[in-house]
Amino acid sequence: MTWVKKISPFLWFLLLFGVVGCAEYRFRPEPGFYYEWQEGDSLEKIAQEYKIDRIELMRKNTLIDPEDLEVGMLIFIPSTKAAALVGGVRFPDEKASFRLAGEGLIWPSKGHLSSKFGKRWGRKHEGIDMSSDQGLDIHAAASGVVDFAGRQRGYGNTLILNHGRGIQTLYGHNKRLLVRKGQRVRKGQRISLMGKSGHSTGVHLHFEVRVRGEARDPLRYLPSR
């Protein structure tokens, strides 16, 4: 059984490398930014513009077929050594990427801004509130996939959209949800009706932007109005 003794340090190495490798992959944010797919774009064009390999671009976005790309979809463009060497290619930081990627987010409703992000009555308000005296339509702030559609404590009828690369938007206190879990939605699509379900004093939308699960100030991602 000498081969067992010989092989085990190697197996240990593989195991350790695997665990560390996964942790790295999971927790280290990758430099790059989000680009909003425009009419007439092609993978070749984007790959060339940002000095990245086309196959690598597909891999980073877990794209199987380039035909799946639709106008308004956000794709992640990693910053590469080649791009850094060439210069001239500007890579915005992640916080600003939504804004810079062609005005990424749109306002999810026409209601007026009734409460901002941050400290409120001694507690942290994780999003912004948009109110209206009548139930307005709620629209997807960006294209994505429905991660959650159902009741959530405090938030009532809630939707969570996933826009890829760890970015999500949340819509709370809805009267009615118009999309289901797993459904793909386009930016601007009607996804729910404003309401006052959950812990809510009046009809309003509670809107959150989450980056890797952490709530960020939505006003930093929304265009000024």
Ligand SMILES: [Zn+2]
């Ligand atoms: Zn709120």
